[in-house]
Amino acid sequence: MLQRTDTSSAATRDHNPGGELETSSERADDRVADVQRLAAAVDRRGGVPEVSTRWVHENQGRLRLVDVREAAELAVHGKVAWSEHVPLGRFLAFAEGLDRRAPIVVMCASGGRSGRAVRALERAGFTACASMQGGVFGWRANALPVV
Template sequence: MKTITTTELEALLQADDSLNLIDVREVDEYAGGHIKQAKNVPLSEFGAKVDELDRSKPIHVICAAGGRSMNASAYLDSLGFDVTNVDGGMMSWQGEVE
């Protein structure tokens, strides 16, 4: 499975703000601050919502520290998605948050 640092993610977002970024933190965590382009799909609801994800583009997955996103990324990888886990998660993110 592919991984990326938050610094690399920030550079990708500056180049393409339509990047398919999924934040798997719970709703309250997401509401407390998230990357503008991130769509919230909580890990607790992930299995039920996986069919709603866009398979046409690569998916980047982020959480708070990298553990939950690693689990979600492994699951998506097993389903044949082009997926990249964001190492360090929001705890490592230095960019802007909403």
């Protein structure tokens, strides 16, 4: 692990959960790379930016995955373990506290509600958001894990 003893540098260093020290510019570079990855994967053929379930799975940890289904649906069809559950009715209030430049992917059962949520995010000024194609049904069809 890199130890820093010189406090005269202009770079701010924070301790992250992985035990490594990194500068704020390194975190910013990582965020830019994550946003660029999302932008490169987006398909806009249907008017709403979408990314594949496989892409979301491969980019776990580089984006925020928000599931807008109702609680009863989670019980029936399962949940992506690392997703955040925020029912669609509370989604916009939840989104008010999010960074409008950070990569966010929204999912639902099949893509309809997540598409509406992404359009609302875009109207609110979010610049790196997409719907997950096929929702949890697409996720399961690709044999990806649910809990």
